Structure formats: structure tokens, C-alpha cells
Amino acid sequence: MVAAYILIDVKKGFTERVVEALSMVDNIQLLSVVTGEFDIIIRVVTDELEDLYQLMIDSIDPIEGVNDTITSVVEKEFK
Secondary structure: EEEEEEEEOOOOOOHHHHHHOOOOOOOEEEOOOOOOOOEEEEEEEEHHHHHHHHHHHHOOOOOOOEEEEEEOOOOOOOO
């Protein structure tokens, strides 16, 4: 299992559309609109690292309004 947090920068005026599109992605466990440098944070879980790559390429990057992403893979969870 591979878990990751993905921070998403959204083009101004596209937040609701991006949230709607992301809500259709099965691997997303948590989807939050936040303040700060990025607009949305999601937590995803995939079977393998390659699946995480495909999720980004196929399901997240193509969403209209997504400007940039930063992905942080979880190495170990404590709680």
C-alpha cells in the first residue's frame, strides 16, 4: 500500500469544479479545501507506487483548473 498527500494549486475561479472532479476519483480518501499556498489537499491510497503515478497522470493532472501539484509519499504513519 502506498499513501500520499497531494497539495493542489487551483486556477482562480475553478475550485468548485476541481473539487467536483476529484470527488469522482476512487483512490482519494480525504479531500480538503484549505488556505495558504495551495488550495486543496487530498490523501490518496494506491496498491503500488506505479499506481500513484498513473493516478496523477490519468485522473488529477488533466483536471481543468489544476495549475500545479506537490506529492508527498507517506513513509510511516504513527497514529
